[in-house]
Amino acid sequence: MKEKNTNYQRTEGNDLPESLRVSPFRTPEDYFTKLNQQISSQLNVEKELTDIGSPFSVPTDYFENLTGQIQQKIFLEELKKEVPAAGFTVPDRYFSSLPLKIQEKVKSVAEDDNGQQPKVIRLKKRRTWVKYVAAASILVAGVSGFFSLQNKSGFSETDGYSLSNISEDEIINYLVLSAEADDIIYLSHYFDEHDESTLGTGIGRQSTDEDIEDYINYML
Amino acid sequence: MDDSLIISKFADESTRELAFNELLRKYQQKIYWHVRRMVINHDDADDLVQDIFIKVWRNLEKFREDAQLYTWLYRIATNECITFLNKKKLKNNISLDDESSSYLSETLSDTSYFDGDKAQLKLQQALLILPEKQRLVFNMKYFDDLKYDEISEILGTSVGALKASYHLAVKKIEKYFHSND
Numbered sequence: 568m569k570e571k572n573t574n575y576q577r578t579e580g581n582d583l584p585e586s587l588r589v590s591p592f593r594t595p596e597d598y599f600t601k602l603n604q605q606i607s608s609q610l611n612v613e614k615e616l617t618d619i620g621s622p623f624s625v626p627t628d629y630f631e632n633l634t635g636q637i638q639q640k641i642f643l644e645e646l647k648k649e650v651p652a653a654g655f656t657v658p659d660r661y662f663s664s665l666p667l668k669i670q671e672k673v674k675s676v677a678e679d680d681n682g683q684q685p686k687v688i689r690l691k692k693r694r695t696w697v698k699y700v701a702a703a704s705i706l707v708a709g710v711s712g713f714f715s716l717q718n719k720s721g722f723s724e725t726d727g728y729s730l731s732n733i734s735e736d737e738i739i740n741y742l743v744l745s746a747e748a749d750d751i752i753y754l755s756h757y758f759d760e761h762d763e764s765t766l767g768t769g770i771g772r773q774s775t776d777e778d779i780e781d782y783i784n785y786m787l
Numbered sequence: 788m789d790d791s792l793i794i795s796k797f798a799d800e801s802t803r804e805l806a807f808n809e810l811l812r813k814y815q816q817k818i819y820w821h822v823r824r825m826v827i828n829h830d831d832a833d834d835l836v837q838d839i840f841i842k843v844w845r846n847l848e849k850f851r852e853d854a855q856l857y858t859w860l861y862r863i864a865t866n867e868c869i870t871f872l873n874k875k876k877l878k879n880n881i882s883l884d885d886e887s888s889s890y891l892s893e894t895l896s897d898t899s900y901f902d903g904d905k906a907q908l909k910l911q912q913a914l915l916i917l918p919e920k921q922r923l924v925f926n927m928k929y930f931d932d933l934k935y936d937e938i939s940e941i942l943g944t945s946v947g948a949l950k951a952s953y954h955l956a957v958k959k960i961e962k963y964f965h966s967n968d
Contacts, residue, residue, distance in 0.1 A: 639954070643929075650910045653930060654903020655823050661833075662819070666811040669840045673807070676841050732962050 788813070790856040797847050807844055814857065814944075815840075817931070818864050824926045825868040827891050829900045834870055839864050854940065861941045865923060872919060886918035887964075913963040917956055922950055924958040 788796075788809045796806035818839060823832040843861055850859055850871050868900045873883055892915055893902075895908075903911065914922050923942065927933045942949070954963075 607804055639957055639961065642964075643953055643957055646910070646960075647929075647965075651904045652907070653820075653824050653911065654907030655827075655829070655898075656900045656902045657819070657829060658900065662816055664832075665819075665836070666808060669811060669837050670804075670808070671813075671961055673841055673844050676845075783896075 791852065794847065794850060794852065794856065803809075807847075810843070810847075810856075811840060814860055817857070818860055820863075821861060821864050821926070821931065822868055824930060825865075825923065826871060827894045828898050831871065835867050839867050842867070855937075856938045858937055861917075861927075864955075865941060868923075869919065888915045888917060888919055888922055891915055907965065909964065910960070913960045916963060917959060921952050921956045921959075924952045928953050 788806075793806045793810050795811075796802040797810070815836065819832060819836050822835050822839070823829065826832050826835060839860075843860060843914075850856070872888075876883055876885070876890060879890050892912070895911055895915065901908075913926065917925065920942070924938060927938050927941070928935075933941075935949050938944075938949050939946050944952075
């Protein structure tokens with residue numbers, strides 16, 4: 568197909584002959600019919616690509632923060648060059664002696680772990696402390712009762728109604744379990760005395776019933 | 788000796804001591820420096836390291852190999868450090884909610900066995916303005932060069948949170964350095 572020269576202005580006598588006014592260029596067959604389709608399909612493809620967008624994305628505010636992050640990396644690199652280590656030191660030969668120190672500690676801990684049973688028993692004793700206090704309360708009440716009976720009926724200590732009639736084991740158990748360390752020392756004075764001076768006749772003779780009763784009342 | 792061999796030798800009573808010695812030899816310095824950077828003072832670090840390895844000795848038999856041995860050691864050490872620092876806070880009448888580590892400033896200025904230059908001292912001072920957990924993250928990343936995954940296993944915090952924490956820590960340190968030039 569040839570194009571007709573469309574530039575057609577009357578220039579009076581200077582007009583070219585009609586035969587020369589035809590374009591020498593040709594187009595492929597159906598070029599203009601196909602061109603329309605090609606342009607619209609090209610436009611559609613571009614539109615779809617725009618809709619799909621890039622397959623890659625960046626975190627929110629990535630580009631806003633990028634400069635700061637780069638600056639921070641530079642700061643860190645410079646800091647690492649300037650401060651590669653914390654600057655702390657240890658005493659001479661510290662690390663060569665540390666394993667031995669730890670091994671020794673481990674051994675002593677292992678021994679302690681093996682010897683932990685008495686601690687458990689001690690806790691149990693603490694829990695049953697109340698029982699002994701209760702027993703002691705009954706004991707004191709009983710003693711007081713005996714004393715009042717003694718006064719009313721005119722019984723005397725020599726008649727046998729004294730603390731010495733209460734089982735020695737019972738008194739010792741109670742006192743030892745409820746007493747503080749200082750008290751044990753105090754009491755041992757009487758027990759030792761008993762061991763030296765008496766045989767099988769109750770708690771130490773030099774301690775009076777009042778002494779013991781006072782002590783029990785103080786403890787309660 | 789690799790970690791799995793240490794663990795299997797520790798399980799056997801006849802080689803337990805040998806395995807524990809090997810573990811001490813292999814990890815004592817890493818654990819010491821991790822602790823030291825947190826508590827600052829050598830004597831405190833020394834006590835803590837001994838306690839940490841006693842705990843390790845008591846619990847290594849129960850250690851499950853689905854975790855790395857050194858992350859497990861770091862976790863014990865970190866917990867001991869946090870407990871120690873909390874006790875120190877209480878002793879100094881500082882609320883446990885107060886996250887800053889500034890109460891250690893005095894320890895830093897008084898501590899013996901610090902041969903750091905001006906820049907090293909400045910970094911330590913800057914680190915004390917950080918909350919303890921941020922300081923932990925910074926130390927593990929900056930000085931120990933641990934990966935975020937490893938730190939995550941030690942502290943039980945997500946990698947994302949750790950990255951944010953480290954970023955904030957560096958930002959604060961940078962600000963401190965610029966304002967104290």
